Amino acid sequence: MIFVLGATGKVGRALVPTLLDAGADVRALTRDPAKATVDPRADVVQGDLDTADLPALLDGADRVFVLTQGHSTEREAAVARAATRAGVTHLVKLSTTGVHFGQTDPITRAHADAEQAIREAGPAWTILRPGAFMDNRFAWRDTIRDENTVYAAEGDPASALIHVRDIAAVATLALTTPDHHGATYELTGGEALTTERQVAILSAALGRSVKFVEEPESAARERMMRKYGWPAQAVDGFFALKRESAQREHVVFDTVERLLGRPPLTFANWAGENAAAFPYHYRG
Ligand SMILES: NC(=O)c1ccc[n+]([C@@H]2O[C@H](COP(=O)([O-])OP(=O)(O)OC[C@H]3O[C@@H](n4cnc5c(N)ncnc54)[C@H](OP(=O)(O)O)[C@@H]3O)[C@@H](O)[C@H]2O)c1
Incomplete structure (x- = not known):
């Protein structure tokens, strides 16, 4: 089962149906299931990453899509640690092209540190670094x-704006096919x-x-x-x-076309x- 953080956001709304279409079981996190619009085939769970019982949320998950808002390295590091303890085998993190370019603004620095935490946690990892949506x-x-x-x-x-469905398509590939462990992908239109x-x-x-x-x-x-x-x-x-x-x-990266076999x-x-x-x- 794949646990998707940020399931109700711009990327997550595109990702959940694509994963389901690929045959995966999906658990979708939201702070407010009553307000959330999530594909009904997914198992929707309530939780706030600042207060949630992470072991309970992660129970039974074997892969996790890590997307957090607010750019808190500690939040993602805590997810990575709890996922490792829960027996998760693959973490796919949504980051930003800013890390590739060595930017030093606070948002990019938080992503760079969170990438490091994901790489060091233990499970296999894939890092997705999209540019502006x-x-x-x-x-x-x-x-x-x-x-x-x-x-x-x-x-x-x-x-070089990117469509969130292209991010979702690459994330689905990374989460459901075996060849993307240890890869870092810059993604643009x-x-x-x-x-x-x-x-x-x-x-x-x-x-x-x-x-x-x-x-x-x-x-x-x-x-x-x-x-x-x-x-x-x-x-x-x-x-x-x-x-x-x-x-x-x-700057345009050719990663989307290379991975998906079609233009962005x-x-x-x-x-x-x-x-x-x-x-x-x-x-x-
Ligand atoms: N926009 C860009 O151009 C761009 C470019 C590169 C990278 N990024 C990165 O993309 C990420 C944002 O992705 P997005 O635009 O898809 O997100 P978004 O549309 O801003 O949605 C945020 C998601 O995070 C969830 N969330 C927020 N706080 C939470 C909490 N405390 N506990 C649990 N869930 C929480 C929300 O769920 P609920 O409200 O349902 O709880 C929602 O699903 C950021 O890391 C950003 O740096 C953005």
Whole structure:
């Protein structure tokens, strides 16, 4: 049985059905099963990684997909230790390309330390290091709805965004086939797109022209805190990561195509699938 952490998140929502389709038994973790939308074929279990009885959650698991939010090395190290004691044979950790590039921002450092904890725990391991997700563009929903506009901080880099279904497909391969023990995979989409180009592709999928506005970082910070309610510390972490990743976000890795035998999904694929998620109230 495969125990999936982060089962209700962007990656986990794509991963759980793919694992089930591959014939695996899946236990899916969430803090709130009443709110969670999880594939009904999975065994949904309640637990908060900060307080949970890990041995009970891990009982009977032979593989674990390790994804935590909040970038706590200690949380992942605790999962790795408990998994080892529970007899788990394979840990697959979701990390970030930032580790490959040696970034030193706090989010990347936490992933680097957690990778180390996973490698040293005992079970076989596989590390997946995706770059920025296409799903991050759901953050554009509110200003597209209210103003038909996407605001981006000046100097936003071209980015080789990856579709979460490609991450899920690689994770499924790693968790269900034998050849990926001890492997570390950097994962991106197939091409780097400027933010302006991404907005043009989304506009084509929506059938209307969405405006693209570049703004100073101070305005972007203000928007994240005031409009989206991000805590100041999270905004700092976001921009620290962004400053360090800006030089590398355009780098394309061929890993998805090499492993899956098909090209990565494109931003046009993503925009077409998600057009309905961008409603439009703007009458300006
Ligand atoms: N976004 C990017 O561009 C990007 C790029 C590279 C790497 N990453 C990495 O991807 C990871 C985030 O993945 P994601 O975007 O799929 O996640 P997400 O959509 O932010 O969802 C977070 C998941 O974590 C679970 N969770 C949060 N706190 C928890 C707790 N205390 N105990 C148990 N479960 C908890 C949530 O479950 P419930 O709410 O149901 O409990 C949910 O399933 C991070 O490590 C991030 O650094 C992101």
